[in-house]
Amino acid sequence: MSETDNDYKIAYQREKKARKRAEEIIEERNREMYHLRQDLSEAREQLQSNEETLLQADKLKSMGQLASGITHEINNPLAYITSNVHQLNEFYATLTRFIAQQRLAHEEEVDDEMRKDLAIIMEDTPEIFSEIDEGLARISNIVSNVKRFARKHARHRALSDINQEIRATLKLVEKQLKPETRITLKLENLPLVSCNVSEIGQVVINLVMNADQAYPEPGGEIVISTRTEGRCVIIGVSDKGPGIPEDAIDNIFDPFFTTKPVGEGTGLGLSVSYGIVEDHGGKISVASELGAGTTFTIVLPID
């Protein structure tokens, strides 16, 4: 082999080695690129999710402010209407007695038509007052719930056992559920959480009632779970009902938003729950899949 051939052979071996190394580098870079692309994709998804959460929180905050203003404006006339109706009811009782006395004294002067009218008035008026009272009570209840959604001031809180509260709440709510509904508890040991137990209980009631109502047929299962994650307690309420339609899920925590038929729900349960959880410095979220079910997750800070 001539010297030149040998030189080319050496150069060829060198180039071959370099090519192999270059291929390794390309492979390493491809892998890096793949991981970077994955990280980027995850970061973008996280960003999108954060953005949606922020938008949702912002929207609900605006609604809270609006609701707070409206409830304040409704409360004043409601107070004097309630008071006046009460007063009117008492006046009516006095008037009834007076009319009865007058009728006895002047029976012969009362013609048949007037007697009939008076009988109807006397019979119907208490019912009218009762309906007014009922309506006022409903308005008052709605206003009070809206105020709970909108309020910012924490009520009395104490270190509480969330699992114990869930069990106590279920005893209260059991009779209101379909008799065939099965409740499965998956409660892990939890540290005590500083909260207002009756409010957290109210949230659990709302979610359990909603889960029960989600099943069109009797015999549904509701799973309530608790666990600890970092410095937070996680409460989950799941059903395997028909799920929440995509176009409804963004509005689910909005006050007065309901998927139930007219007259079957005020649409305040979830917004009140949202307000309570936010007020505790926590987060409530929903994940739902059509035909598979829905899970509400509450994250409550331990401290």
Place this chain on the structure above:
Amino acid sequence: MKGMVFTSLADLVEDEFGIAAWNRALARIDSVVDGAYVFADTYPASEMLELVSALEQELDTPADALLDLFGQKLFFDLYRLYPELVDCHKELIPFLASVGSDIHEEMKVLHVDAEVPDMSCEFYDRNRMTMYYDSPRKMCLLAEGLVRGAAQHFNRKIGLVHSECMHRGATRCKFEMQLL
């Protein structure tokens, strides 16, 4: 030091002096990769110094002449890779003034492990400047070649005086340059 500097030198020697010369030069040094340099890899800067010394002996050519020649070629290889960094300048002196401040910064972004020399300059006018070079590798002669390569690219003649040099005990090299 980035692999492209090594592959550029290999191309120069193989093209100008033959494969046998490059083989013999490589045989004189203890290369970490047996001379199988890859553009995108990184190698010890000391290996470049060993190569220059080996070539000086093998080709019987002074290192300064060799580095000057290599610098000019390296400039064109770099221009082929990053034309946008050069083409944004219309004149030689402003381009040279941007090397330490802009181009090396850009290189550090593109190649996080790039070891670039510290370069600063005093920019007097569009025709005259002083450039200071400071690097533990002391490749100031290569820098000189790069300057000449740039002058060729901009089609300008330049007078360059290497008035202070790290190889002569200075803390940094000083290039006084003036367009002719």
